[in-house]
Amino acid sequence: MKMNCGQYEEKFSAWVNNELTTAERAEFEKHLAGCDGCMQEFTAMQQVWDLMGTIEAPEPSAHVPVKFKAMLNTFKESAEEKKGISIKEQLARLWQWQPRWPLAYSLVIVLISFTCGYFVFRTGSAGKQDEQLKALSSQVHELKQTMMLALLENPSASERIRGVSYTSEIKHADKEVIDALFATLNNDPNVNVRLSTLDALTHLASHPEVRQGLIQSIIQQDSPLMQSAIADVMLKLQEKGSVNSFKQLLKQKDLNPGVKDKIRQTITQLI
C-alpha cells in the first residue's frame, strides 16, 4: 500500500454503503485502479459485504406483536384509570384479569350482589345502611389485596406488573402489601416489574415505612435505569434522608457515568 492509502478507509465504508457522491466515487475508484494493494484488500472486503447481504433477516415470532398490543392496552387503561372508574367497572375488570379463578370470583360477586340486595330491602335506617355498605367495600378491598399478592408470585412478568398496578386501587395498604412490594422492588429479576413497583410505592410514600424502605433500596439497585428512576422519586418526594444512600451509591466502582451525574445533581438539589 502507498502512503496515502489510509485516507481511503473511511471512503471504502461510505463506498460499500452507497454514501459517496458521484465525484467522490469516481475519485475512489480511480485510486483503486491504480493501487494493487487497495484493490486486493477492498475487493475481498466488498465480497464479504456482498455475502452479508444474502443473509436472511431473522424473523420474530407472532407472539411479539400480540404481547406489544397487550402492553399498549395496559398503558391506555392506566391512563384512563387516572380519570377514575366506578367500583362496578373495577369488579368487571377483576373478572377479566384472573381467568384462573373465575369460579371463586363469580361466587364472591354473587355473594356481594345478594348481600347488597338484602341490605337494601331490609334496612330502614339510612345510617345503618351506610355502615353496611362500608363493610361491603372492605370486603371488595380484601379481595383485591388477596388477588394482588397472588399475582406478585406469578412467573409471568406482565402478570406481576398487573399485580403491582393493583395497589393503586388499594386505599389502605397494610404491612403485608407493603412488604410484598418491597420484596418485588428489591428482588424481581425483571426491570419492568421493578419500575412499576417503584411507581406503586411512590404513591404510598405518605407511609413513613415506605419512605424508609425506598431509601434502603437505593443501594440494592444495580440497573442504571432503576438507579436513575429512584433518584427521580427521591427528588419528587424531597426526601433529604436519601442523601447518604446516594453518596454510598456514588462510591460503587462500576456505576454508569450518566447515573453518576444524575445522582450528583439529585444530591445538590436535595441538600
Next chain:
Amino acid sequence: MLRVKAGDLDRMGLLFERHYRALYGFLFHMTYQREASEDMVQTVFYKMLRYRNSFTGDGEFVAWMYQIARNVIKDNAKKNKPGTHYDAGEIADRLPGGTSADEGFEKKQENAGLHRAMAKLSDDNREILTLSRFQELKYQEIGHILGISEGAAKVRAFRAMQELKDIYTKMER
C-alpha cells in the same frame, strides 16, 4: 414521536409496526438468543412508552430506539449468569435458513461460515456491521446511536469489515 408524548398512544402502535422487525434483528444479531430477543423487543417498547416524556424530540425515533436497545442488551447480559456462552458453531443453526432446506446447499454452507465468522467478532465490531449492513442505517445515524462522529463510525466500520474478512478467509482455508 412527539405525538406519542402528547398522549397519542395509538401512534406508538404504528411506530411498533414499522420498526419491531428491525429491532428484533438487531437484538438477535447482538445476542443470538431468540426468545430473549423477543422479550427485549417488549422491554425496549415498554421503556419508550414509560419514558415518552423524556423524549425531547431531538434526533430520530430510530436512534432513540437503538440507544434504548443497547442499554437493554447490557442489562440482559448482566442478568445472564457468567458462563452461558454459546459455541459459535451452534449459532448458525439458530439463524433463519439454518434448518430450512429450500435454499441451495452451497449458499447455506457459505452463510453458516459467515455467521460463524460474525459470531467471532468483538461486540463493538459486530454491532457496527449489524447497524450498517443489516439495519441499513447511514453512518450519520450510526454515529448518533453510538455517540461517536460520522467519521469515527466509518473508521470503525472499516476495521470491523477488515476483521470479518480476515476471520472469514482464514476459516475458508
